[in-house]
Amino acid sequence: MAEQQVLDVPAIRERLAWIQERIERACRRAGRSPDEVTLIGVTKTFPVAVVQAAYEAGLRHFGENRVQELVAKAAVLPGRIEGGEVTWHMIGHLQRNKARDVVAHADWLHSLDNLRLAETLERRAAMADRVLPCFVEVNVSGEPTKFGLEPDAVHDFLDALAPFEHLEIVGLMTLAAPAEDPEAVRPQFRLLRRLAETYDRRNNPRVQLRYLSMGMSGDFEVAIEEGATHVRIGSALFGPRLEP
Numbered sequence: 001m002a003e004q005q006v007l008d009v010p011a012i013r014e015r016l017a018w019i020q021e022r023i024e025r026a027c028r029r030a031g032r033s034p035d036e037v038t039l040i041g042v043t044k045t046f047p048v049a050v051v052q053a054a055y056e057a058g059l060r061h062f063g064e065n066r067v068q069e070l071v072a073k074a075a076v077l078p079g080r081i082e083g084g085e086v087t088w089h090m091i092g093h094l095q096r097n098k099a100r101d102v103v104a105h106a107d108w109l110h111s112l113d114n115l116r117l118a119e120t121l122e123r124r125a126a127m128a129d130r131v132l133p134c135f136v137e138v139n140v141s142g143e144p145t146k147f148g149l150e151p152d153a154v155h156d157f158l159d160a161l162a163p164f165e166h167l168e169i170v171g172l173m174t175l176a177a178p179a180e181d182p183e184a185v186r187p188q189f190r191l192l193r194r195l196a197e198t199y200d201r202r203n204n205p206r207v208q209l210r211y212l213s214m215g216m217s218g219d220f221e222v223a224i225e226e227g228a229t230h231v232r233i234g235s236a237l238f239g240p241r242l243e244p
């Protein structure tokens with residue numbers, strides 16, 4: 001099997017600067033402040049040495065889509081919940097039997113998408129005496145292979161989260177469909193923003209949809225123009241992944 005190329009600190013620093021410049025330009029086009037946008041480096045499939053190199057290059061937010069990988073990397077570079085200096089974002093689909101690990105090691109969860117998972121997370125977070133900030137994941141592209149709630153189900157789902165005092169619902173998250181031209185997915189980002197803007201908080205006053213987690217390597221500039229506050233960037237920062 002071919003080895004995945006691992007970039008060193010200067011190479012990551014250079015890519016980081018280039019991504020940050022593109023984020024700033026997208027913000028300027030949209031009349032937004034770059035301070036509103038958090039760059040999450042997605043380190044999935046890369047060794048922990050890449051996380052450490054990115055930390056040295058100045059990155060402070062990291063994302064993983066598998067719990068075991070997040071736990072292993074957070075053991076080396078702990079997140080804030082464990083007294084560290086970085087923030088770990090669990091961005092991938094979550095099984096209920098991994099809820100305990102997420103509560104113990106992840107700072108934020110981007111993939112809340114069903115009530116039974118919310119119940120389990122609530123119980124675990126209460127036991128750990130912490131509040132877990134969560135994004136609700138929405139399937140805006142309509143692709144059957146994607147996780148996330150159907151757009152029509154999002155507002156009822158937010159209402160139903162009212163009893164869960166240890167989950168702080170901070171925003172909505174999505175993955176747009178893969179597209180050659182990122183302009184093609186602009187309506188999907190716009191839909192996510194509209195779902196957040198049209199939620200009636202009287203049904204659950206604890207919900208504050210302040211954030212939108214949307215935009216990846218191929219489409220983050222369009223996502224920012226449409227209001228993204230958290231962009232999740234892997235390959236543009238760390239190079240191509242060798243995935244099955």
Ligand SMILES: *Cc1c(COP(=O)(O)O)cnc(C)c1O
Pocket residue numbers: 042044065091092175216217218232233234235236
């Ligand atoms: C892998 C992944 C990303 C990053 O994808 P790139 O195209 O490499 O930037 C973002 N979000 C989620 C949920 C992912 O699984």
